[in-house]
Amino acid sequence: MRREGSAFSGLGVVMLKELSDHLTSVRMRVLEWLVVLVALAALYGAIQQIKDTTAEDPFLFLRLFTTSREPLPSFVSFISFLVPLMAIGLGFDAVNGEYSRRTLSRILAQPIYRDALLFGKFLAGLVTLAVSLITLWLLVVGLGLLLIGIPPGAEEIGRSFLFLLVTIIYAGVWLALALLFSVLFRSAATAALVTLGLWLFITFIWPVLAGAVAQVIAPPDPRYMALGLQTPATAETEQILARLSPSTLFAEVVVALLDPTTRSLGPIYLSQLQGAVLGAPLPIGESMLIAWPQTVGMIAGAILLFVIGYVIFQRQEVRA
Amino acid sequence: MNEDTVIEAKSLTKTYGSAVAVDEISFNVGRGEIFGLLGPNGAGKTTTILMLLGLTDISAGEVNVLGFNPAREPLSVKRRVGYMPDTVGFYDNLTAADNLRYTARLIGFKPMDREKRIAGALDRTGLVEFADKRVGTFSRGMRQRLGLAEIVMKGAQIAILDEPTSGLDPHATAELLAIIRGFKGDGISVLLASHLLERVQSVCDRVALFSGGRIALMGTVAELGREVLGGGYVVDIEADGAGLAERLALIPGVSGVETIGIGKLRLHADRDVRPEAATEVVAMHGRLKYLGVQEPSLDAIYTRYFEARPDEGMTIKEGARHAA
Structure with a gap:
């Protein structure tokens, strides 16, 4: 049965309202300050480290993102830790909040479809995250210029810009997950706890578990073990399993983009190294090519999570 | 439609x-x-x-x-x-x-x-x-x-x-x-x-x-009242006029006239006789102060209906208890 009108009628109105709510909410301000302060601390540490240890580097500007100085982790590590928190913070009560405020049935009684409401909320969250991340990126670029005193090259700007885009995609995955749980659970507190629990599991526990599970699926070959080497089949299985986590995918993309010397994101065999000039940087296009499967994986993950949430939301009874 | x-x-x-x-x-x-x-x-x-x-x-x-x-x-x-x-x-x-x-x-x-x-x-x-x-x-x-x-x-x-x-x-x-x-x-x-x-x-x-x-x-509530509670229409009238009760009793369908106060009468009829009652008051040059049909309460209708048919549903009070 074909429905009348556009599924996206009212999408812009919902998005602008949600965007305004996010940008003026206390929750968002706290998250933004947290990210900015932590990122500045990491940046300061990186600059100190660069000044102390780096004499000459064709990609000095990119080191701002990846270099760390004890006890602070690098800017990238901070971002990969805090971006999911920001996304979950914006999405965990997106739909169940409408139920608890008892606004959902009143809003859906206006001439819009549920599609517009859900998609509008997702887009508003994504735009909010994008605005925050772009601001942070500009801050890092500006401070980097001021403190290092060397202007970045076009390739460095391009790579850092791609890093920004990938970070927004990464945020989209967590936002879609938070939105899914906000559809699944009527209680915002339950949705927040479950999403945070899953984030902890995926980010910190799964990478460890992946190794153990891989050894069960593809047991190590004793001949490789005798030589102190990892069995290729086990290593590949472990990598496949680890890549189920968006955090792993994001980390791999970041390595490919911010370290131009990265030539592969999987196990490297000696035969592949024949003729390779080790340490020579790759052009930006080839680095992106290496990171492309992981990027597409994150986009697909975000779409999949959103679609699951969409289907469940469409079937839900709206009584509040 | x-x-x-x-x-x-x-x-x-x-x-x-x-x-x-x-x-x-x-x-x-x-x-x-x-x-x-x-x-x-x-x-x-x-x-x-x-x-x-x-x-x-x-x-x-x-x-x-x-x-x-x-x-x-x-x-x-x-x-x-x-x-x-x-x-x-x-x-x-x-x-x-x-x-x-x-x-x-x-x-x-x-x-x-x-x-x-x-x-x-x-x-x-x-x-x-x-x-x-x-x-x-x-x-x-x-x-x-x-x-x-x-x-x-x-x-x-x-x-x-x-x-x-x-x-x-x-x-x-x-x-x-x-x-x-x-x-x-x-x-x-x-x-x-x-x-x-x-x-x-x-x-x-x-x-x-x-x-x-x-x-x-x-x-309508009046219709449901008659259907469930039984009986006909009860029309209350307040008007001046000597011999009004006798004239109203002659209206076709009226089965009884009851005096319920000074100048206040209650008609029992098998249909709505308000138009005829108003006409009689005017014909007697009386002054009509109030004319209305007594409506039964919906609560009474509902309770009576389901008392008679307990298997058909809950009463309002039971419903409220279930909801609580």
């Missing part, structure tokens, strides 16, 4: 798996009519409303709202129908006017038209002075009035109100019912769902009494 009918439901059914929430109900709502969908909590009133708005699938049967099918043309229905859900919710961080502005944008009103409509709706519901106050500070009664303001702002042809007086004090209830009566004056049809029978009885032109997903009784 004739042009005086705004809602027409035929054998409307809603099932959830093997559970039947609404069981083949049929009813019409006329233009400018206030139609009460009354019954205990869980009787199927809200599910019926959701089907009328296209917010839930229809399992079987047909429904037509202002000539549109809510399942296929939900946007056309929702553009013309205003809905105030049970315990209506608004965004607490926004002002009353901003909440209405958001709805107006969703409907697609142009900015100039939007502001005019919002001002008019707030004025109509007595909320002008609270237009710029955050809804978080509003009482329950004010929120309900804001819900009605939204329907006014929308320019709806039908207002669907789900438990509009639930949780309100008598004063707020009276204010709300006055606004609902005003809707009728504007030609807006009202479908009103409630479990508080005695509160909404006074505004409803016709009612359908729900129980267990079915419409058990439907008609």
Whole structure:
């Protein structure tokens, strides 16, 4: 049965309202300050480290993102830790909040479809995250210029810009997950706890578990073990399993983009190294090519999570 | 569907798996009519409303709202129908006017038209002075009035109100019912769902009494009273005039005349004899001060109906207990 009108009628109105709510909410301000302060601390540490240890580097500007100085982790590590928190913070009560405020049935009684409401909320969250991340990126670029005193090259700007885009995609995955749980659970507190629990599991526990599970699926070959080497089949299985986590995918993309010397994101065999000039940087296009499967994986993950949430939301009874 | 009918439901059914929430109900709502969908909590009133708005699938049967099918043309229905859900919710961080502005944008009103409509709706519901106050500070009664303001702002042809007086004090209830009566004056049809029978009885032109997903009784309160409680019409009259009682007793259909006070008479008849009674008073050059038909209470009708048919459904009191 074909429905009348556009599924996206009212999408812009919902998005602008949600965007305004996010940008003026206390929750968002706290998250933004947290990210900015932590990122500045990491940046300061990186600059100190660069000044102390780096004499000459064709990609000095990119080191701002990846270099760390004890006890602070690098800017990238901070971002990969805090971006999911920001996304979950914006999405965990997106739909169940409408139920608890008892606004959902009143809003859906206006001439819009549920599609517009859900998609509008997702887009508003994504735009909010994008605005925050772009601001942070500009801050890092500006401070980097001021403190290092060397202007970045076009390739460095391009790579850092791609890093920004990938970070927004990464945020989209967590936002879609938070939105899914906000559809699944009527209680915002339950949705927040479950999403945070899953984030902890995926980010910190799964990478460890992946190794153990891989050894069960593809047991190590004793001949490789005798030589102190990892069995290729086990290593590949472990990598496949680890890549189920968006955090792993994001980390791999970041390595490919911010370290131009990265030539592969999987196990490297000696035969592949024949003729390779080790340490020579790759052009930006080839680095992106290496990171492309992981990027597409994150986009697909975000779409999949959103679609699951969409289907469940469409079937839900709206009584509040 | 004739042009005086705004809602027409035929054998409307809603099932959830093997559970039947609404069981083949049929009813019409006329233009400018206030139609009460009354019954205990869980009787199927809200599910019926959701089907009328296209917010839930229809399992079987047909429904037509202002000539549109809510399942296929939900946007056309929702553009013309205003809905105030049970315990209506608004965004607490926004002002009353901003909440209405958001709805107006969703409907697609142009900015100039939007502001005019919002001002008019707030004025109509007595909320002008609270237009710029955050809804978080509003009482329950004010929120309900804001819900009605939204329907006014929308320019709806039908207002669907789900438990509009639930949780309100008598004063707020009276204010709300006055606004609902005003809707009728504007030609807006009202479908009103409630479990508080005695509160909404006074505004409803016709009612359908729900129980267990079915419409058990439907008609005017007077009709239902005669059908369930038995007996004929009881007409109270207050007028001057010597020998009036004797003249009224001669009206065809009148079975008895009772004096209930000075100048106050009660007629027992097998039909509505108010026109003839008024004519007699005028013919005797008397002064008519009051003339009215005693309406039975919906509570009494409902209780009596289900006392006689205990297997058909819960009483209101039982329904309220279950809901609690």
